[in-house]
Amino acid sequence: MDYELKFDPKTIEHLGVKMYSTLPPALAEIISNAYDADSDKVILTFHEQNRVPKSISIKDDGEGMSASDIQNKFLVIGRNRRDVEGDKPSKKHNRLPTGKKGLGKLALFGLAKKITVDTVQDGLRNRFVLDWDNLLSADGSYHPQIEIANQKTDSPNGTTIKLSELKRKTPFDLESIADSLSKIFIIDNSFSIELKTTNPDDKSILVNNERKYALIEQEFTWTEKDLISSDSDYYGKISFTFITTKTPIPPNSGLRGVTLFSRGKLVNAPEYFSSSTSSHFYQYLTGWIRADFIDLLDEDVISTNRQSINWDHPEMQELREFLSKLILQVGKEWREKRKNKKEERFSKNTGIDKEKWLSSMSDDVRKPVEKIVDVMTKDEEVESTFTPIIQALHEIVPEYPELHWRHLHKKIRSRIQSYYENQQFAEAADQGTKVYGQILREISGESLDGTDLAKLFATGDKKRPKKPKIKVADVNTESGWNIQEGQAHMTRGVMAGFRNPMNHAPIDVVVPEIFTQLDCLNILSLISYLTTRLDYSDNDRSENNSESSASDNKCNW
Missing domain, CATH: 1.20.120 (Four Helix Bundle (Hemerythrin (Met), subunit A))
Incomplete structure (x- = not known):
């Protein structure tokens, strides 16, 4: 048996190394393969020696690959699974495939020079090695090194991919990696992503949806039930959760804006779907939108690195306009909710009904009093500091002060x-x-x-x-x-x-x-x-x- 990978070396370099040079997006492609293989879980193990990264192993318990699968599926660059096998759900978990372009496997070369694939399907084990240097020196056709071929085994189905001779030189930060991965997926309950190290003292980390927004303090949320009416063309077609925070979201957090997902995987990095984002409201907005119909369009509108959508497509233009209106509505409601909450907190802290208090004054009295109160309550973090002053002001200028x-x-x-x-x-x-x-x-x-x-x-x-x-x-x-x-x-x-x-x-x-x-x-x-x-x-x-x-x-x- 002899496996063969046919390619133009520049294809590997452009679509692998240059497109997936950072860890989380590349790992996400391997995790997606495990998900599409109907796995219950995938475990990523990070190995270091003296704080220097040595290897990464990604193990899943999916359906594995046969020798034929390796040659005709895994080693075919640009193979569109949905065209060949049909866009049909998996047998075990009824999942629709997330992979489409057949390029995700090239992400491995963005991380490592040596890739070992060890897979079991129906009692037969196969293992082969892809070497980056040998691959680049090959003339349009590369033969991976076969280590195990159709060996009988009692091991369960599944695939383990080991990345060695890593290009990364800095130590692994599992918490940061887990945070980044959580932003790439909407993870369903049938699939578990676990990160761990070879150090027995280290705790493993689960990548889940809760982690996605764990570092921000949420204040208000909206879902499709709040904003989409039953007569809308998008009713039942998209789902979402928009979140606003109590304080501005740090610009470097990667959470400012709303992320678009299709079939549980990111297809458009966080944005606001609007050309005008000057309002300070946008500093508080995050969330996600799930629009699985994007994967069903005749034209592939998802970029190769799954970071952006082709918004020039007619259906995508319509979606963008709709999302822009939704977010404008959220902004309007956010201001009202924030105002009401601020007034509730004001009333609780001071014992004063601010609206009743200010409305009881004539304009010439209300305007300066309102200005003083607004300055003291503008920064919510120091509102309690000014409470005694506001209470003293209320004694001087009570309700119906002229009376x-x-x-x-x-x-x-x-x-x-x-x-x-x-x-x-x-x-x-x-x-x-x-x-x-x-x-x-x-x-x-x-x-x-x-x-x-x-x-x-x-x-x-x-x-x-x-x-x-x-x-x-x-x-x-x-x-x-x-x-x-x-x-x-x-x-x-x-x-x-x-x-x-x-x-x-x-x-x-x-x-x-x-x-x-x-x-x-x-x-x-x-x-x-x-x-x-x-x-x-x-x-x-x-x-x-x-x-x-x-x-x-x-x-x-």
Whole structure:
């Protein structure tokens, strides 16, 4: 028996060495072969001596290869398996093949000068060696060195490929290799990828889907169920998980952007499917898309190194446009979700409903307060540092600050607050005048209203003084007499100058054509002052009108 590999040496060099010069992509091709061979698992063993790489062994428990398979399948460069055998699922795991171009085997020469293939199928073992230097010196036809030919064995089916005389000189970093491999595959539950060393003290590493995004802190996720409607042409045709992170994804992580897979294997490196990626949203986006229909297209649109798609293909153009719209939608929802979460965290940390707080302010107050709050909460990492400051700001500028800043009398404030909160300032001021009138009637026992309420403070004149119904100051002193007179004048003025106009014309005409919002707030302040004077009144309900302390003179209505 004599195996023969026919080729142009430049083909091996260009498609093997130059295309697969880094470890993970080359190993991925061998892993794909194991997957297509219906393996349950593949084990990659890395051997070093004094921290110098010596060899890599890749062992699978798949269906193995016969002597005929070796010659007619493995050693044929550019053999399209699907054209020859049909695009049909495997017998054991019902897998559709990932290999298509028949070039993956050349990846081995990107890593090593010597490749030993040891394979068993149905009780027969074959082993042969491919030597890089001999291969390059061959004239279009190369005969691998056969070490074992159709030897009977009790060993189970499977293939072991050993890569020796490695081109790599730096030590193996299994964690890094596992991370890179996890980004190349969507690994199903029927297939296990294990990495280990020959050092018995080293732990083995499993390459799985969880590892793919283990180094980032996920915040929000979207799947096809969230974004694709049942009437879409892509409903049931693609699946995906888009992920946004809490902090920007490091540029050198290889995770920025969304990876496109077909039949579980990468076909397009992470990107955003858009020409405009200036928004900072893209710094937070990663994820994967599975579009198996790409492998069914008449034209092969997947690049040889499986890093990019031919987006000029009509169906690929349509897919790209669709994915671009999806990601724009994700960006929009991300901003809303992030805003809501930030406000929830703000509320939890400070005890303040920010939206309610800011919406209760007039524009001239809200804008500077909002600017201060935004600066303090822009960087989420330091938000807790500013919590006490924001709480102090809230004490200074509470909800409905103009209402609180005026320090309205509690009787007035409780009766007009609902109007104020609904931005009905005119109604609030009007209600204030009515509350004031009601309080005067309760104190005096009189049924007066409007400007007649001023009579309750009447003192006559100094030559012919009379006892007022409601006394708010000591009328025996000059100052007290003036305060008493002022209470009467201001009561008459507020009733004539504000309450009467408000009650004799439609409110939407009076406000703001006659009275502005500020006018209404000023009326509230005046009403509050007049009501506060009543707290120190002596209503003379006792017949003896005896002298008493200021605290006794407070009216307890």
